[in-house]
Amino acid sequence: MLPPSHTSWVILAGGQARRMGGEDKGLITLNRQPLIGHVIARLRPQTTQIFINANRNQTQYQQYAPVISDIVKDFPGPLGGIHAGLTHSPTEWVGFVPCDSPLINDDLVERFCAAVNQQSEILVAFDGQHQQPVFTLFHRRVLPKLDAFLARGDRKIILLYDECHTQQVDFSDSPACFFNLNTPQELTQFGALNT
Secondary structure, three states: OOOHHHEEEEEEOOOOOHHHOOOOHHHOEEOOEEHHHHHHHHHHHHOOOEEEEOOOOHHHHHOOOOEEOOOOOOOOOHHHHHHHHHHHOOOOEEEEEEOOOOOOOOOHHHHHHHHOOOOOOEEEEEOOOOEEEEEEEEEHHHHHHHHHHHHOOOOOHHHHHHHOOEEEEEOOOOHHHHOOOOOHHHHHHHHHHOO
C-alpha cells in the first residue's frame, strides 16, 4: 500500500463553470461556506499536502491552500489542472478531486492509496455504474504522455486513460461521494437539505 503521506492532492477549481453562470464555482457559498471550504474540510484530515488549481481569484483561494494555475493555455478543462498538479507536486503520486463535491468520503485518500500496485499509472474512482474521471490519482511518470496528449489538441480525459495503465478504485458502496453541484438550482436544493 502507498502511504497517504507520499501523496499530494489537488482540488480542481480552474474551470469556467458555465452552468453556474460563469461564477467561480469553488467560491460559491453553500450554508455560509464556500464550496472549496467544504472540500478542504473533508480532505485535510486525510492528507498533509493540499493544493488548489485555480485560474482566477487566486488570492481568495490562497487563504485555503497554496494555489497552482494552468500552464497550458486556452482552458484545456480538468487536464489543465492535472497537468499543473503533476508539474508542481512535491510527490511522485498526485491525487485530484473537484471543488464542487462537498460529500467527499472520509477514506478517499486511503482507498486510492490501497489500490496502488507496481503497474499503476492512473487510478480512477468507480461509483458502481460509471467512472468518476476527476476523482483520480496519477503517478508523475504520466506527465510526458499528458504533454503529448495536450500538444495533439486532445482534451477528453477518458481518452488519456485509455493510453495509460489505468485501474478503477471501487466506491460502489458510497456513490454520494461524487455528488456535485453544477447549477444554482442544485446548490439551493442541496443547501436546503443539508442545513
